């Protein structure tokens with residue numbers, strides 16, 4: 372189907388304006404890089420004036436019928452699609468933008484541009500030798516930004532407010548997940564954050580064609596949890612690999628994850644409040660995580676499976692024995708991961724089961740318990756860890772130097788405008 376506006380207007384482009392033409396097709400709101408940058412990606416040829424229209428492949432529509440509708444003769448459709456290297460036209464996704472361009476000297480379309488991905492274009496062009504294709508990558512630019520926020524209800528909401536216009540909604544969620552992953556040995560972001568906890572994070576942001584935004588590496592972060600600051604400083608060396616360390620130089624990795632359900636699996640829609648089931652189970656001795664059926668359940672630490680099967684009100688239940696008398700228990704499961712049975716070894720963060728609603732349960736959720744030497748313990752207390760291995764002594768000076776640099780960047784004023792509330796709340 373023709374793009375309602377562009378199809379009608381078309382675009383007339385003059386010779387020499389190839390770069391702008393390549394980038395502008397179908398994406399009128401693009402912020403264009405300097406033409407010279409993009410031009411280097413395109414072949415150095417003289418391009419005649421042309422007109423173009425941008426169509427979108429509809430659900431159920433074939434690429435051939437779209438091209439025929441755009442005036443491309445049958446023989447050219449076959450030739451062009453055969454020349455489209457690495458592109459299977461039968462698998463073209465609905466919604467894919469297709470630009471059909473006709474040079475001034477031609478009576479039928481001379482060039483087709485398929486947008487394979489947000490940053491990948493496949494140009495298929497006709498010449499005297501027939502049709503030939505070339506893939507063009509659109510550039511991403513990377514910068515480093517600081518986002519700060521204060522918890523009012525949950526992490527998603529704090530980052531939404533703190534990021535303002537600097538991140539797209541998808542990138543904000545990605546940032547929340549990335550932070551939760553970095554701190555997953557220290558804090559259960561879905562259950563343990565309190566109002567007033569504050570976050571500041573320095574990270575790489577990539578901005579791509581059409582305003583797409585990706586969250587790159589987090590370089591440094593500081594989370595103030597119940598008044599206590601826990602830094603996450605990225606530090607990489609041959610001996611420690613790439614990892615995060617707190618301000619005392621201890622690895623954020625530890626023996627146990629704080630939660631068996633990854634934060635990215637708990638949407639902002641639910642799981643942030645107490646689950647209604649909680650009040651209905653008598654002598655409740657664990658933590659409930661509301662998550663949809665089939666959500667992966669992770670082993671909280673290395674261990675050996677003690678039990679995997681049905682057990683009364685727990686429904687399908689998994690028990691894992693860890694070191695130092697620790698046992699973790701996961702209830703109401705829909706099922707177990709393959710190879711998980713009594714006696715099998717599991718490693719930390721391995722998917723061992725799936726959330727369900729078996730046993731005494733009225734909605735899908737994970738019931739999670741921790742026992743130490745056979746006695747129920749509050750997981751929040753039992754799994755509280757102050758950190759993993761320290762930076763090797765001989766690298767300590769280097770780590771301290773790198774930390775000082777990153778913390779200075781972390782604490783500098785947020786360069787790009789953020790909303791007033793988060794600026795005032797920044798530490």
Ligand SMILES: [Zn+2]
Pocket residue numbers: 649652655657658659737738739
């Ligand atoms: Zn429960």
